Amino acid sequence: MSERFKVGLALLLTYTIWGSTYLGMNYALESFPPLHLAALRFLAASVIMMLFMRWRGASFPTAREFMGGMGVGMILLGLGNGGVVLGLHYNIPTGLTALILASSPIWAAVFAGFWGLWPNRREVIGLLVGFCGVIVLRFDGQIQAAPIGFLFLMLAAMGWSMGTVLIPRVKQSPNAYMASGAQMLGASVTLFAAALVTGEQMTTTLSTTSLWAFGYLLIFGSLIGFTAYSYLVPRVRPALAISSAYVNPMVAVLLGTLLNRESISSYMLYALPLIIGGVLLMSFAKTKKQPLQEATA
Numbered sequence: 241m242s243e244r245f246k247v248g249l250a251l252l253l254t255y256t257i258w259g260s261t262y263l264g265m266n267y268a269l270e271s272f273p274p275l276h277l278a279a280l281r282f283l284a285a286s287v288i289m290m291l292f293m294r295w296r297g298a299s300f301p302t303a304r305e306f307m308g309g310m311g312v313g314m315i316l317l318g319l320g321n322g323g324v325v326l327g328l329h330y331n332i333p334t335g336l337t338a339l340i341l342a343s344s345p346i347w348a349a350v351f352a353g354f355w356g357l358w359p360n361r362r363e364v365i366g367l368l369v370g371f372c373g374v375i376v377l378r379f380d381g382q383i384q385a386a387p388i389g390f391l392f393l394m395l396a397a398m399g400w401s402m403g404t405v406l407i408p409r410v411k412q413s414p415n416a417y418m419a420s421g422a423q424m425l426g427a428s429v430t431l432f433a434a435a436l437v438t439g440e441q442m443t444t445t446l447s448t449t450s451l452w453a454f455g456y457l458l459i460f461g462s463l464i465g466f467t468a469y470s471y472l473v474p475r476v477r478p479a480l481a482i483s484s485a486y487v488n489p490m491v492a493v494l495l496g497t498l499l500n501r502e503s504i505s506s507y508m509l510y511a512l513p514l515i516i517g518g519v520l521l522m523s524f525a526k527t528k529k530q531p532l533q534e535a536t537a
Contacts, residue, residue, distance in 0.1 A: 247475055253468040254484040259491025261461040262334040263500060265325055267453035271446045274325035275438065279431035281454065282317060282424040285462035290421035301413035301422055308410040309422025316403020316423060317466075318430030323396025330389030333502040336382055338492030339512060340393040345519045346370040347401035355409065363522045370518025373511040380507035408474040420470040424462060489516070 268277050294300060301309060327337055346367050349359045359367060374394075377383060383390045412419040435441075469484075489512065496502035 243475075247472060250468040250472040251480075251484070253465060254472065255487040256491070257460050257465040257468075258484055259338065259488040260495055261457055261465070262324070262328070262338045262488075262492040263495045264453045264457045264461065266328055266334050266496075266500065268450045268457060269325065269328055270453075271444050271450040272454065273435070273440045273442060274329040275322060275431050275435035275440050276442055277454070278317075278321050278325050279428045279435060281457050281462055282313075282321075282431070283428035284458055285466070286421045286424035286428060289417055289424070289463060289467070293415065293417045293421070298415050298418055301415075301418050304411055305413045305419075306422050309412045309419050310426030310429065312403055312406050312410050312412065313423030313426030314430040315399050315406065317427030318434075319399025320396050320403060321427065322431050322434065323392040323394075323399060327386075327389040327393035327396065330386040330392070332382060332386055332389045332393065333496055334500060335489065335493035335496040335502055335504065336377070336380065336508060337393060338489040339508060339515060340374070340377060340390070341397050341400070342489045342515045342519065343370055343374050343394075344397045344401045344404075345522055346374075346515075347398050348404050349522055351398075351402050351405045355405070359522070366518040366521030368518070369521060370515050373514030373516075373518060376507055376511040376514060380505050380511075382505065404473055407470065416471045416474075417467055420467045423470065424466065 265277070272280075290300070300306075324337060324341065327340075328334065332340075349363055349367060353359065378390070413422065493502075493504065493508070493512075497504065
């Protein structure tokens with residue numbers, strides 16, 4: 241199996257799976273507290289991933305690699321996914337949530353500049369167009385009714401983007417799956433700590449719907465989707481790695497409308513082409529090509 245094929249498959253998985261996880265989180269929040277939902281999901285996925293790879297003969301990360309992976313996971317998933325579940329907890333619809341998270345490539349381009357990868361002229365145009373879409377969303381009535389939820393979602397987009405930029409720059413296990421496991425463990429520690437500080441507790445009986453949704457998030461969202469994403473990030477530019485953000489919102493909006501009876505506001509219709517258009521401009525901007533690296537797992 242060629243490296244190019246693996247990269248293409250990883251892109252396809254992130255494009256198709258993650259758009260559905262917003263609705264999955266919404267269903268899981270029926271009886272799960274938000275921070276515990278994310279923490280338990282990543283803890284279970286981390287243990288399963290790392291033990292399975294050890295059984296397959298892979299070595300556990302060294303102490304330095306383990307700490308590096310956990311550090312990235314605290315930002316990428318701790319802040320990234322934690323912000324998403326909190327935004328949904330404040331009753332922001334799944335389609336709107338996904339659209340806000342579609343701004344992630346914009347933030348990734350900004351953060352990549354800290355390491356000298358400043359956006360070129362076309363990417364700057366894409367940045368400006370995308371930011372205009374985010375500003376439009378701020379006036380949506382559903383956002384106006386839940387400003388704290390909007391703040392959490394913006395922090396999630398920035399955390400996801402910063403973590404994406406950090407993945408190839410922090411010493412982690414050369415095995416992509418062990419690295420993913422360490423990242424998810426770091427996220428679970430962060431989220432459990434946040435739940436402890438805020439006093440969040442598991443106080444209700446978990447519903448069947450929530451348990452099925454949790455299983456879906458664990459298997460597809462974490463074990464399959466996130467592993468594909470972690471495999472992808474070191475091998476392509478940040479803008480391409482995070483380009484699933486312009487497919488995910490359309491999947492999320494479609495599923496939210498069909499399965500969750502969510503409405504599509506006029507502001508979403510205005511913001512969608514701006515944000516997606518901005519991301520597309522950045523993704524197709526002429527940039528210096530980077531050679532693909534050989535797979536390590």
